[in-house]
Amino acid sequence: MKKTSLNDIAKTLNVSKALVSFVLNGQGDKKGIKAETQRKVLEKAKELNYKPNQIARGLRLGTSNTIGLIVADISNKFYAKIAKQVEVVAGRNNYNLIFCSSDENEEKEIELIDMLRERLVDGIIISTTQKDTKVFSRLNKEKYPYVLIDRRLSRLPANYVGVDNYAGAYEATEHLIRNKYQKIGLLKISPEGLSTIREREQGYRDALKNNGLRVNSKLIRTISFADIRQSVAEVLRELIEPPYKIDALFSVNNNITVACMEFLNGMNIRIPHDIAVVSFDDIDLFRFSFPTITAVAQPVEQIGAMAVNILLNEINGLNGEGKKQVILPVEFIRRRSAAIFSDQRENNFEINSNTE
Amino acid sequence: MKKTSLNDIAKTLNVSKALVSFVLNGQGDKKGIKAETQRKVLEKAKELNYKPNQIARGLRLGTSNTIGLIVADISNKFYAKIAKQVEVVAGRNNYNLIFCSSDENEEKEIELIDMLRERLVDGIIISTTQKDTKVFSRLNKEKYPYVLIDRRLSRLPANYVGVDNYAGAYEATEHLIRNKYQKIGLLKISPEGLSTIREREQGYRDALKNNGLRVNSKLIRTISFADIRQSVAEVLRELIEPPYKIDALFSVNNNITVACMEFLNGMNIRIPHDIAVVSFDDIDLFRFSFPTITAVAQPVEQIGAMAVNILLNEINGLNGEGKKQVILPVEFIRRRSAAIFSDQRENNFEINSNTE
DNA sequence: TTAGAATCGTTAAACGTTTAAAAAATCAGG
DNA sequence: CCTGATTTTTTAAACGTTTAACGATTCTAA
Structure with a gap:
């Protein structure tokens, strides 16, 4: 029929x-x-x-009332939440949403962009894993509307919504230092060169320097996205032994942190007594994991909502010339994973306080 | 240009x-x-x-080499993982994936189905929240390919991939009973009437009966999807007090469990000493939360992969007549949240054993 | 030379919309 | 009942593909 x-x-x-x-x-x-x-x-x-028939309509009009969202990894709660928010805000504006996950694969990401464009999607929101500006330069040239979220590319004029990664990392690291931790490992993630990770690393480095600590590049390690769990295990196994013997850990995203927790708990290493942990990304479970995790929270809803607004304005030619750049503040949330000795800011904690 | x-x-x-x-x-x-x-x-x-231009191509051919996936809640890890798997398997077969989240909203789900069909998506995989068979009966009549996952509708002939919810719930409940828990609460979730939830409830009820315990319907509560956290808090606040005073809890999905953990930890209620917890859905964090959570694990990857295979066969007319119904087994994973007294199966646990 | 085959290519319709432009139908006034 | 004006409706092209059917040109063999 x-x-x-x-x-x-x-x-x-x-x-x-x-x-x-x-x-x-x-x-x-x-x-x-x-x-x-x-x-x-x-x-x-x-x-x-x-x-x-929207296909026929799209063919005739060259537009589809649909926007695309490409995230780096849909099974990461951070992106899942953004996706949800984007869908809600888009829907409120009578736009449909198509979303896809690039799984941190540069090639696949390009294919997805093509796929979406071939389907006459009116614009794209994307957390890119590209190292090169090529793809986006082309989009710029063709005046195709898009907005980068989370990650950006230097020297690329583009709409962007992200957070102050540097400040977040700086504060997190400094927090560890104030609490007397000295040998602080940094766990980054592959692929190499993501703006978020670079910014966070810089925050970490500067916090150390400005507090009179030496940056030891041996303590800065990269975890493989493909197998976070195993990669973390390998790296930590090394870092907890001499000559490194770290006493604290700054993890650059929630997935790494989760893997760390599992490994450290498995090894009977006490957090924060033996090793302190702070994490970028705040996710639900950090409120009641063992122990609760001190983390840098990103304003996920805001990121999604702003990205949609900017994109829709761009699509409808309301943005004028020039690209929008939005840097949102992060919130540093103190919990129990990063302080043995409670300083004045910590000493009002109770064993099972509810942090929200 | x-x-x-x-x-x-x-x-x-x-x-x-x-x-x-x-x-x-x-x-x-x-x-x-x-x-x-x-x-x-x-x-x-x-x-x-x-x-x-795939739009033009689609218009001409009436097909788009794309399948749609509608999940009930993309911010639920269970569905996020399925989504990922579906995308991978679809891609392997040269099909694109468009996915959407209905947010447990019946109306929105219908709109999404329409939206996808208008875009000439070749078939749909869906975890439906419909109570009524109407929508799908129409699809049947029009011979539009789709496969239900996770949830099904009684009296609707349809392709379906799901798990043995009854057996999982039965085993989980019986596990609690064997470990001497007597007043076992059941936390369900709205909307009312989902097949998964009904089957799990039946497993719970039968396990109680067959073990000589009375089913107390006052201990069976429904959590509101719209605000799980608060809803759980309200319900538990009541259930932990007289006259109920439950000593164990069977939670019907991972999100509820997470909320329970947070609430119970916040109230300084010890798990499993004061209240034991078992959960449907196994997610990463249950391996290292405090305490680790005993859970019924669903074969997420398999669900996604099988659904895609069945759908593609249907699209290409390889399924013959009759609908496929696949019920996959679940795995019951014992951890620390459900046993104070270690029985012979439990006593080989160590404080921080790694369960995988 | 020429019929027929082989080789290489084109035409035109179709998919389901939208929309500028033209056309038909109706009406009002003399 | 004719003339414009007004109201109502149709025509036809366009979007970018695919594909059945047809058309040219060249070659082969008698």
Whole structure:
């Protein structure tokens, strides 16, 4: 049973499909279609359960009222939450959302961009894993609307919504230092060169320097995205032994932190007594894991909402010239994983306080 | 700058677009196009960075090489993992994936189905929140390919991939009973009537009965999906007090469990000493939360992969008549949240054993 | 030379919309 | 009942593909 088309309605009513189209698009009055005729069309459309074929519509109009979202890893809670928010805000503006996950794969990401464009998606929100500006330069040239989230590329003029990674990392690291930790490991993640990670690393480095500690590059390690769990285990096994013997750990995202927790708990290493942990990304479970985790929280909802707004404005030509760059503040949330000795800011903690 | 079309290539080479189409679709030899000509076409296509317009293609062919996935809640790890797997398997078969989240909203789900169909998606995988078979009956009538995952509708002939919810719940509940817990609360989730939840509740009820315990319907509560955290807090606040005073809790999904953990930890209620907890859905953090959580694990990857396979077969007419129904086994994973007194199966636990 | 085959290529319609432009129908006034 | 004006509706092209059907040109063999 085929779906009913404009033509079907037109034929059964003995009118032209143009007329039907006008009526169904609410242009009936403007085009001076008789009220009676309009009524009949509407009625028949309902009766036949007419649904416009968006493909045909898109082909004709060159637009689809749909935006695309490409995240680096949909199974990461951080992105999942952004996706949810993006969908909500897009829906509120009568835009549909198509979303995809690049799984941190540069090639796949390019294919996804092509795929979305081939489907006449009106614009894209993307947390890119590209190292090169090539793909986006082309989009710029073609004036295709997009906004980067989370990650950006230097020397690329582009709309961007992200957070102050540097400040977050700086504060997190300094927090460890204030609490007397000295040998602080940094766990980064592959692929190499992501802006977020670079910014966070810089925050970490500067915090050390400004507090009179030496940066030991041996303590800075990269975890493989492909197998976080195993990679973390390997790296930590080394870092907890001499000559490194770290006493604290700054993890650059929630997935790494989770893997760390599992490894350290498994080895009977006490947090924060033996090793302190602070994490970028705050996720639900950090509030009641063992121990609760001190973390840098990103304003996930805001990131999603702002990205959509900027994109829709761009699509509708309301952004004027020039790209929007939004850096949102992060929030540093103190819990129990990063302080044996409670300083004045910590000493109001209770064993099971609820942090929100 | 417009994207290049078939016509652009045809014009610059002074050939017909039909020819270009043939060559680009690998039909050049079959249609007897001169090798020389083919070469030129291919070359020019590359030079102009030609990408077929899938919208136009879809309009002509009535198919899009894309499948849709609608999950009930993308921010739930369970669904996020399924989504990832579905994308991988679909990609392996040269199908694109569009995915959406209905947020447990019946109306929105219907809109999403329409949206996907309007975009000529070739088939849909869906964890439905419909109470009514109407929507799917229509799809059946129109012979539109779809497969239900996770949740199903009684009296609806449909492809389905799910797990043995009954057995999982039964085993989980019986485990609690064997460990001497007597007043076992059951936390369900709204919306009411989901097959998964019904089956799990039945498992719980039968386990109690078959072990000589009375089912107390006052201990069976429904958590509101819209605000799990608060809803759990309200419910538990009541259940831990007289006259109920539960000593164990069976939670019907991972999100509820997470909320329970947070609440109980916050109230300084010890798990499993004061209250034991078992959960449906196993997620990473249950391995190192405090305490680690005993849970019923679903074969997430398998669910996703099988659903895709069944759908693609259906799309390509390889399924024959009749619908496929796949019920996969679950795995019960014992950890520390459900046993004060270690029985013989439990006593080989160590404080921080790694459960995988 | 010429019929027929082989080789290489084109035409035109179709998919379901939208929309500018043209056309038909109706009406009002003389 | 004719003339414009007004109201209502239709025509036809366009979006970018695919594909059945047809058309040219060249070659082969008698």
